[in-house]
Amino acid sequence: MNYEQIFKNIDDILWKEAGCSNELDYVEQTSWILFLKYLDDLEDERSDEMELQGKEYKRIIKKEYRWNSWACPKTSKGEIDHKNAMTGDDLTDFVNLKLFPYLKEFKNTATTPDTLEYKIGEIFSELKNKIVSGYNMREILNYADGLHFQTATDKHEMSHLYESKIHKMGNAGRNGGEYYTPRPLIRTIVKVVEPEIGDTIYDGACGSAGFLCEAFNYLNEKAKTVAEKNTLQKSTFYGKEKKGLAYIIGIMNMIFHGVEAPNIMHTNTLAEDLSQIQQKDRKDIILANPPFGGKERSEIQQNFPIKTGETAYLFMEHFIKMLKAGGRAGVVIKNTFLSNTDNASIALRRELLESCNLHTILDCPSGVFTGAGVKTVVLFFEKGKPTEKVWYYQLNLDRNLGKTNPLNEDDLADFVALQKTRVHSPNSWSLDVKDLNPDTLDLSVKNPNKKEEKTLREPSEIIAEMQDLNKQSAEILKNL
Secondary structure (H helix, E strand, O other): OOHHHHHHHHHHHHHHOOOOOOHHHHHHHHHHHHHHHHHHHHHHHHHHHHHHOOOOOOOOOOHHHOHHHHHOOEOOOOOEOOOOOOOHHHHHHHHHHHHHHHHHOHHHHOOOOOOHHHHHHHHHHHOOOOOOOHHHHHHHHHHHOOOOOOOHHHHHHHHHHHHHHHHHHHHOOOOHHHHOOOHHHHHHHHHHHOOOEOEOEEEOOOOOOHHHHHHHHHHHOOOOOHHHHHHHHHOOEEEEEOOHHHHHHHHHHHHHHOOOOOEEEEOOHHHOOHHHOOHHHOEEEEEEOOOOOOEOOHHHHOOOOOOOOEHHHHHHHHHHHHEEEEEEEEEEEEHHHHOOOOHHHHHHHHHHHHHEEEEEEEEOOOOOOOOOOOOEEEEEEEEOOOOOEEEEEEOOOOOOOEOOEOOOHHHHHHHHHHHOOOOOEOOEEEEEHHHOOOOOOOOOOOOOOOOOOOOOOOHHHHHHHHHHHHHHHHHHHHHO
């Protein structure tokens, strides 16, 4: 049975499970089971490597909690021992009362947060088993036993299938969409920023870790030596995520892409005082799509020089501060950032233009983020010198984007090609900062090559603008 069919069979069982109600639950419950199967395969692999060296490997997980002890015990022929495999209430009682408490404890006993042991503890501190039926769980475990993580081919297929699950989760409504940025857009941003082996790469709002995974794929193809591959494993990728489910999914996604112990922290990035960030904390590359439309409490806003409740703007302040001198960034943000006239927006644009070289703005059409109902831009900037000229590229497509007709990399090929030299074309132009209105620093996308046409806007765009205006009004009234 192929991996895709196994994933489908597990989803079919979860669909019948009373404790799971939507795609978010399916991904969450599949994740902890797959993680334990991955962990068992990893420990087997490490044990075999040590044996070849004539050494003994000390396993992380005690025998009674290993996959082949509780999940899928085997006969002498290597087949599942149905006679001794727990099922029904025996299985759910073991998982809820013994397995999860045991795995949670690793968070307290691990030596440092960057170890696999700590990740195990933190993952199972965040999760709750929602598979109520021990008979359903038995079926799921039997299917999951057919998945393997030993080879690069295995991991590649697993990463592809897991990404597909995250994508479906993003389309399923509720808050799933905030975990998924279209991968063609991420890959394009990575190409333009051009990270190198040895760079430190950071996403302070990493969600499902799409940016970190794509950056790993990009650099892993370039890594030739053991030392370079070790650098990618241990000292290249760093993420932070506030929400528990997104944190779990991000770790799992990176594992499936080939990073054994991801450096992702479960924390509220915006709760950190910006003034406390030191040189050792700063990173070479920032790749991110911070959440927008959120409202941060006043005590969180006190951590930032420019006070605003808009989460995306606070993240922008954080990213500017987190970049090393000469560091490069590609950040997705709502297009209203370029033109909003409230004090915080103007102050943040001024900070960006004065402390960084905002060399490129990619203007994305509606529909890039399926169901989001907002227009976005991607800001590309380099820390350490002020902006003199901004190069714009307006992505004009001959079709409407949506679930059945999503953005692809070919759509962005012209942008990638022209961005290297930042030449002018019907879709690209430059703007001198000295020509900006010094009071507003309005960076709105205004293509001089296009005649202004009066077109009806999408209802979602109008609603999004109305919500923005309401927020701005609330901020003004609050400050009066």
